[in-house]
Amino acid sequence: MDTDISIGTGNPIDRVEGRLKVMGLAKYASEFNVKNLAYAQGINSTIAKGTITAIDTSEAEKQKGVIKILTYKNADKLKHYEEELPAISTSSIQPVLQNADVHYYGEYVGLVIAETFEQAQYAASLVKYTYSEKKPDIDFDSSRGKAYKPTEKSDYSRGNIMQGMAEADVTLEQTYNTPIEHHHPMELHAIIASWNNGDVQAYASQQIIDDATITIADTFQIEKKNVRVIAPFVGGGFGSKLHAKQHVILGVMASKQIGRPVQMTVTRNQMFTNTNLRQRNEQKIQVGAKSDGSLTALSHDTLSHTSTYEEFQESCGTVTKMLYKTPNNKVTHRLMPMNLQTPFAMRAPGEATGSFALESAMDEMAWKLKMDPVDFRVKNDTQVDPSSDKPFSSRLLNECLKIGAEEFGWKNRPQEPGTKEEGNWLVGYGVSGASRRAPYQKTSAKVILELKDTKVRATIQMDATDIGTGSYTIIAQTASEYLNISVSQIDVELGDSDFPKTPGSGGSWGAASFSNGARAACENALTALEEKSGLKAADAGIAKMMQAGNLNLFEAEGTAEPDEEFKKHSVFSFGANFTEVWVDKDTGVFRIKRMLNVASCGKILNPKTAFGQIIGGCAMGAGMAIAEQTKVEPNYGNFITRSFADYHVPVNLDMANIDVIFLPEEDKIANKMGIKGVGELGITSVAASIANAIFNATGKRMRDLPITPEKLIVAQKEPELLNW
Amino acid sequence: MRPFTYTQAKTIQEALTASANNTEAKYLGGGTNLVDLMKEDVERPSQIIEVADLDFDTITSNDTGGFTLGAMLSNSETANHPDIRKNYPLLSMAMLSAATAQIRNMATNGGNLLQRTRCPYFFEASMPCNKREPGSGCGALEGANAKHAIFGWSESCVATHPSDMCVALAALGATVILQKPDRTSRTIEFTDFHRLPGEQPEKDNTILPGEIITAIDLTQPKFKTNYHYLKIRERSSYAFALISVAAGLKIFGGMITDIGLAMGGVAHKPWKLTKAEAFLTGKMPTTANFEQAAKLALKDAKILSENEYKVTMGKKAIVRALEQALAKTA
């Protein structure tokens, strides 16, 4: 039996729901067949700041099929934010259409409900708004004066940074910029909402079912038990679907108002304006080191923006606090309220952007120190998290770097930038280290065991989601392992608020939380069955135990949560990325030739789905490095990148062959099953690895993302290289 | 999207008549540009008349010794046609660098010539844009203009023409054949087909209301050996050119005896580099001469607030395209 890959975790089995997806049978939020459905289309503001002074709905109302038009004048009164900027990560409400104020370009200012999607869209274009416009705050530089410290936790320090810099033989101070980015999951945000006498049922594309349930309940001030949210399949989220956005509330409100189920789908264009974004970050890094490479000081100051009505801080400095050993460390975050929509967590929030700055700076320092960048990082390793003084549950960063260097052929890297040529191309290698917090949260699950003709079928239920990551598959594998039956005997049912509660998908906590939750339910089932049958699970198996206990149907629930050991440690996944780039000598054009990602992220439940997560992360990291950028129009505050024609993500031709090595590891301190997060590790520090490779190829330091031909062609070599 | 009626024209007469009866009608080729712009509420035809299935979908040899491209033939079929690959490989190369395979399969040759600018202000109906709404101002002039023109622009519009095909046609020389509403036909030199914005940026070209493009005439085969289409873009596929250069050379006795040189991404029309062409004709194909020519070509560039990089990039691109064209003999 031990060669049967259909039992247990760790095997590269195909996705259990793959067939459904390929056949189009996996239903996403807007695909449910709900009777008597009406369609809603949001209307977006065309100014960035001001108030609505008049609304003319007459033309729109005349159109065929139009059922109702909602504006702030006739919208339901919802629970509203208090005066102070509420932090979005803790607020659970999403008020919308509550007054005449406009806070950013593209904000929802109305909604048309009609019999068909096309009728709703057309009528929406006919509603006329008159505004009293104010000068919006849309310019990053001129908003600097408004920068404020969001919370006490926004700053951190240990030692004395000035002293650390003074003690250094070599220092660096540089600023790195990352632009606004958008999540853009494949599946558009969508909801089909039915309001039925105060009961709400919603098919909604959300990463966290429980969160959506709470948001709907709290915003409408109804009881949570009256709200049911369903999302069996979610076509990606990247953070944009962690919390319910305004369209969720609008969909429910529309249904309440017309007494029919309503579908509201956010258009691709509205995915830019109404589903949050990753904000622009300006990150200043200071580094000091002794000539032997040991760090004496490291600081990281981040300036970014939030909206004028909600607060979100992306903690770019997280990585600088904990990744390297240094006695003197300072991290700050400042926000400027601007007339742009509220930023929100996007894949590896803090780490993806922060590590670009830190890992670029580490490369710059290595160059100044004339040290190999791999050696420089290895030299500053620490097995204790210096920001909390807790030991890491496991930390194999050095192993990632060393094994990666060996496998990648790092020794062939040109020591001097700009010296390795292939025809018109300059060749360069880059490296970066990566870390991503591996959280793990309280999770419950239910297992239902059925016995039919001596065969057992198990069903696992939990309100977890599969956002394309492979949750169905790893939960089935986990249940298979603990119940010791084949994956083919297991059904997994997810994405329903009627099921036991989980933290949902996000923050790389899904795999560890869901699996341990499923494990706990299965273990409880076995213990109970052992009692009832008087048999031992290991000898008898479930079928015999159920027969002995005279049971055809048996249910058990279980909950897993972090234990004391977890809390006594600092739990992170680690990795290293190696990139080879080819840069055209003249034209600014460049290619990523190959990439190697070495990941140390605990037990790998399924090498196939984990591989997908890492290469997807690398591709997204490459997008961050060379393509993705949402540009704000400098005079009006709208986005000039407004479709996939101009918001670029890399195409296959841009991408390298990506190799992935998982270091064999089980981190039993992290949790009983030894699992850590893998979803966000892949994207982390890929951008630095690429930028560092470009420096190695050309001698040009690219500190502003994305790195494009137009920037590369005018960039100058670093001053000390100019004479070469 | 606004409601509209759809007419499938079976003959060109039917199409011309339908169009003559409705000044708000638009012809539909592959729809890859028109339909996108209708969704954005930028184009607002009350009727679309499909012309993509009309008979002008072949490639035939013409009496100048060259070939005639049907306007309704798809970009893919044109670029991959053996006669085009063999006789005008520069055109083939340029066309295959455009968009994606899926879009090229849909896009027609006529539609390609008439595709509109990618200027973001043009696409966003709430923004000022003289091209979309004459008199509303040019948002890009003092706004986001990194992708905009460095040649031939006016204060009223600084947009560029986005086509790759057209850059190659400008380098090769061609004639556009049109069918007029009165059923007679007329021809326009390719370099006169598109226009500069001047005071009328709403007019991209010289086509008149109701006219249908039926074909593009190419004279005798050109630059069969020494050609290159260099396209610099933000990603390796599915992106418009920041700068592109179509270069064709005829070398005889170590001298350049004929040259076709045009640039894309720099002006309201495909930008033929006549001065550089004149400079290089009769000279030796050396890097030094190419660099001189590139300098000459960019001398008249007039930059906007965000597009200075195009001058450097333009020079480098011209030299590289010519070098690559030359290298093809060796």
Ligand SMILES: Cc1cc2nc3c(=O)[nH]c(=O)nc-3n(C[C@H](O)[C@H](O)[C@H](O)COP(=O)(O)OP(=O)(O)OC[C@H]3O[C@@H](n4cnc5c(N)ncnc54)[C@H](O)[C@@H]3O)c2cc1C
């Ligand atoms: C995302 C994206 C990326 C792209 N990238 C590139 C690129 O990199 N390079 C590039 O060159 N192009 C690119 N394109 C543009 C593409 O090449 C054009 O959209 C296409 O060539 C237009 O042809 P069509 O037949 O679809 O035109 P349609 O959209 O059908 O028509 C365009 C216009 O021409 C008119 N028309 C069409 N046929 C005729 C005719 N025979 N006579 C008179 N009027 C006619 C229509 O009324 C309309 O006004 C891209 C397009 C998209 C959507």
Ligand code: SF4
């Ligand atoms: S450049 Fe032309 S197309 Fe763009 S905004 Fe100005 S007028 Fe409109």
